[in-house]
Amino acid sequence: MAQPAYDPRHFPVMGDEIIGMAAPRDGEIFVDGTFGGGGYSRALLETANCTVYAIDRDSTVQETALAMAAEFSGRFHMLPGCFSQMDSMVGEQGIKAVDGVMLDIGVSSMQFDDAERGFSFQNDGPLSMRMSDQGLSAEDVVNDFEEEKLANIIYQYGEEKKSRRIAKAITEARNLERITRTAQLASIIEKSAGYKRYIKGRKQIHPATRTFQALRIYVNDELGELRRGLAAAERILAPGGRLCVVSFHSLEDRIIKNFFKQRSGSAPQGSRHLPQALDKTESGNNESSFKMIVRGAIKPSKKEIEQNIRSRSAKLRGASRTTASPWPTNNTGDETCSGL
Ligand SMILES: C[S@@+](CC[C@H](N)C(=O)[O-])C[C@H]1O[C@@H](n2cnc3c(N)ncnc32)[C@H](O)[C@@H]1O
Numbered sequence: 001m002a003q004p005a006y007d008p009r010h011f012p013v014m015g016d017e018i019i020g021m022a023a024p025r026d027g028e029i030f031v032d033g034t035f036g037g038g039g040y041s042r043a044l045l046e047t048a049n050c051t052v053y054a055i056d057r058d059s060t061v062q063e064t065a066l067a068m069a070a071e072f073s074g075r076f077h078m079l080p081g082c083f084s085q086m087d088s089m090v091g092e093q094g095i096k097a098v099d100g101v102m103l104d105i106g107v108s109s110m111q112f113d114d115a116e117r118g119f120s121f122q123n124d125g126p127l128s129m130r131m132s133d134q135g136l137s138a139e140d141v142v143n144d145f146e147e148e149k150l151a152n153i154i155y156q157y158g159e160e161k162k163s164r165r166i167a168k169a170i171t172e173a174r175n176l177e178r179i180t181r182t183a184q185l186a187s188i189i190e191k192s193a194g195y196k197r198y199i200k201g202r203k204q205i206h207p208a209t210r211t212f213q214a215l216r217i218y219v220n221d222e223l224g225e226l227r228r229g230l231a232a233a234e235r236i237l238a239p240g241g242r243l244c245v246v247s248f249h250s251l252e253d254r255i256i257k258n259f260f261k262q263r264s265g266s267a268p269q270g271s272r273h274l275p276q277a278l279d280k281t282e283s284g285n286n287e288s289s290f291k292m293i294v295r296g297a298i299k300p301s302k303k304e305i306e307q308n309i310r311s312r313s314a315k316l317r318g319a320s321r322t323t324a325s326p327w328p329t330n331n332t333g334d335e336t337c338s339g340l
Pocket residue numbers: 010011012013033034035036037038039040041055056057058061081082083084104105106107108109131225226
């Protein structure tokens with residue numbers, strides 16, 4: 001994997017808003033669960049004399065992390081792995097509770113722009129899409145999964161109406177030749193879904209966009225990681241600790257919104273409106289474990305969108321931890337996480 005260059009001027013999405021919400025103070029401890037280019041970690045460390053434990057499942061962030069550890073000596077610690085395990089990872093460092101957790105869900109620009117990582121259909125590369133060095137790749141999924149399973153993944157995680165047609169085209173194509181490249185897959189999808197680019201609102205999107213999104217989410221178990229990560233944050237946050245989460249599409253935002261709704265007591269309990277995404281064991285009479293910092297989601301400013309078009313779909317939600325016990329979850333501890 002190519003190493004991303006260390007860039008101390010890296011501007012993270014909604015950096016000001018997230019720092020406003022996290023409100024770091026001297027002596028506090030934070031978890032940056034999605035380190036990436038280190039934008040949130042840096043902003044925290046520069047705003048207060050606090051300590052940051054950063055987590056990332058991508059080993060290529062090490063270069064940036066090493067530079068940051070040298071710059072903020074003793075206040076910055078990199079923990080390689082998945083944020084769903086943040087409570088045990090931080091616990092192993094002798095930390096029982098933290099004052100803030102930030103999550104910036106999805107792939108980083110560095111990952112997306114590196115053709116060798118296989119996230120993009122615009123730059124041809126191997127069909128990997130793995131954030132870490134382990135686990136299933138997109139190549140495994142498109143070549144080895146049954147057509148119906150493939151169609152379900154494309155429908156569920158890509159919200160792609162033409163999922164069956166696309167899955168059929170993929171299975172036909174792979175019978176002739178193994179699909180190993182992003183451009184090869186994009187071309188198969190383009191031929192089956194029609195050359196006309198989709199119109200979403202007034203924005204045109206490439207016909208392969210939704211299928212690529214679906215494969216990426218599936219390969220990295222992004223929604224499972226998010227659900228388990230929110231629950232892990234609930235366990236590790238001290239009373240008054242802030243949980244700040246940025247997401248980029250509706251599937252993620254729905255999980256975050258429902259988690260906060262339920263944990264802050266604003267969701268109807270035990271009703272037919274109970275979000276499917278939440279575990280059944282969570283529907284009991286639990287005390288509110290979070291208090292919303294802001295109602296609804298914060299969106300990037302017009303200025304930020306002009307400067308960084310990728311920020312346009314970002315949403316920031318945040319809540320602070322109460323003194324109530326963490327809610328029970330169905331997590332068995334057996335869930336796999338491809339960390340490094
Ligand atoms: C959107 S980027 C974060 C960007 C970061 N806020 C910054 O300022 O540069 C997401 C990062 O989180 C990592 N990541 C995504 N899911 C993860 C997970 N479940 N556990 C650990 N790291 C994860 C990715 O590898 C990627 O580096």
